[in-house]
């Protein structure tokens with residue numbers, strides 16, 4: 001599949017917001033996406049096809065040396081071709097250089113995402129009961145540690 005990873009910009013916003021609405025039960029609004037573009041504490045990456053179309057996107061929040069994978073998603077017709085792996089890989093390379101760890105939350109029944117995270121060395125460290133109350137599902141908390149932080 002022909003694509004490159006690029007920083008998200010205004011040209012991607014409409015497609016990203018539409019995909020987000022289609023894929024997540026708690027999507028970000030178009031306004032939130034736009035304001036994230038100007039948020040210095042997040043890195044927004046798009047897998048872009050040669051025509052500028054969005055195949056997938058990811059958002060990594062960073063505060064000091066702590067990372068939080070806030071979003072990762074791939075268009076349904078582009079899945080199982082390594083797009084999420086490429087996006088996550090770019091965040092992990094950044095993490096290895098600059099972060100102590102990256103944490104995330106995933107719905108307990110989201111087996112594709114859990115498989116992606118486990119393949120990349122994330123481990124389950126906790127659970128938030130009924131976090132997705134609208135569907136009566138827990139969130140699994142996972143993280144990948146790059147270096148131990150001494151308290």
Ligand SMILES: CC(C)(COP(=O)(O)OP(=O)(O)OC[C@H]1O[C@@H](n2cnc3c(N)ncnc32)[C@H](O)[C@@H]1OP(=O)(O)O)[C@@H](O)C(=O)NCCC(=O)NCCS
Pocket residue numbers: 023072073074075078079080081082083084085086105106107110111112113115116117119
């Ligand atoms: C989870 C998601 C991002 C994976 O995207 P993708 O581009 O299809 O994933 P990749 O092709 O890069 O897969 C990388 C690895 O993830 C795992 N994986 C991905 N999809 C999987 C599936 N349906 N079943 C089992 N493992 C899967 C595999 O380990 C895979 O490696 P492999 O192909 O060598 O077996 C995608 O399914 C998605 O957008 N889901 C909806 C949004 C979402 O739930 N995001 C996560 C929120 S926490």
